[in-house]
Amino acid sequence: xxxxxxxxxxxxxxxxxxxxxxxxxxxxxxxxxxxxxxxxxxxxxxxxxxxxxxxxxxxxxxxxxxxxxxxxxxxxxxxxxxxxxxxxxxxxxxxxxxxxxxxxxxxxxxxxxxxxxxxxxxxxxxxxxxxxxxxxxxxxxxxxxxxxxxxxxxxxxxxxxxxxx
Numbered sequence: 541x542x543x544x545x546x547x548x549x550x551x552x553x554x555x556x557x558x559x560x561x562x563x564x565x566x567x568x569x570x571x572x573x574x575x576x577x578x579x580x581x582x583x584x585x586x587x588x589x590x591x592x593x594x595x596x597x598x599x600x601x602x603x604x605x606x607x608x609x610x611x612x613x614x615x616x617x618x619x620x621x622x623x624x625x626x627x628x629x630x631x632x633x634x635x636x637x638x639x640x641x642x643x644x645x646x647x648x649x650x651x652x653x654x655x656x657x658x659x660x661x662x663x664x665x666x667x668x669x670x671x672x673x674x675x676x677x678x679x680x681x682x683x684x685x686x687x688x689x690x691x692x693x694x695x696x697x698x699x700x701x702x703x704x705x
Contacts, residue, residue, distance in 0.1 A: 543569075543572060546565060546569045547572075547575055547578075549561075549565055550562065550565050550566075550575060550578055550579065550582060551578060553565060553582060554578055554581050554582040554585070557585045558585075559582070559585045559586030559587075559588070559589035559591040559594065560586070560589075560591050562579070562582030562583060562585065562586050562591075562594075563583075563586050563591050563592070563593050563594050563597060566579055566582070566583070566597050567593060567597065573604075573608060576601065576604055576605055576608060576610075576613065576616075577610075577612060577613070577616060579601055580601055580605065580616045580617075580619075580620055583597055583598045583601055583620065584619065584620065584623060586598075587620070587623045587624070588623070595624060598620050598623070598624055599624060599626075601617075601620060602617045602620050602621055602624075605617040605620075635657075635659065635662045636662045637657060637662040637664060638662075638664055641664035641666075642657070642664050642693065644664075644666070645664060645666050645667070645693055646693065648666070653667070653694070654666075654667045654692070654693055654694045655667045655669070655670060655692075655693050656670065656690040656691060656692050656693055657690070657691040657693060658689065658690065659688075659689060659690065659691050660689065664693075665690075670684065
C-alpha cells in the first residue's frame, strides 16, 4: 500500500471511529509526519475502545508529536498521554460553535475572509462584524485581539495569513 492509499484508508478509519482498523494500519505502515494529527485522532478512538496494541502505538505517537512540534502537536500529545495514564488530563473544554458560520468565514470571499470565535460563548464573528463593532464603538481596539476572549480564524484567502497564537 503506497502512502496515498494508506492516508486515505487511515482517514476513512478515523472517520468511522474504527479503532481496530486504525491500529492495523499504523502497525503495518506507521504514521508519516504529515499524518500524525490524524493518527492521533484515530489512536484516541482505539484507546477508548480498548484495542490491543493501541497503547504502544500511542506512546510512539506522543514521542513523534513532541519531536515534530507543529501547532497543536503538544496539545494532542497531552491528550494521548492522559489517556495512557502517563500525564494529567488536559485542561480542554467543549465549546459549541456553529460549524456553518465557521465554514463561512473560512471559505468566504478572500477580501473579507477571516474573523474570530468568542472562546466563552462559541459565537462566530466574521471580519465585517468585527470592523462594524469597532466603528460603532461596541468594541475597542484594546480588546479586539484579547487571546483570553477571542480565537482568531483566518480564511483561505485572508490577507493576514496564519500567525502563531
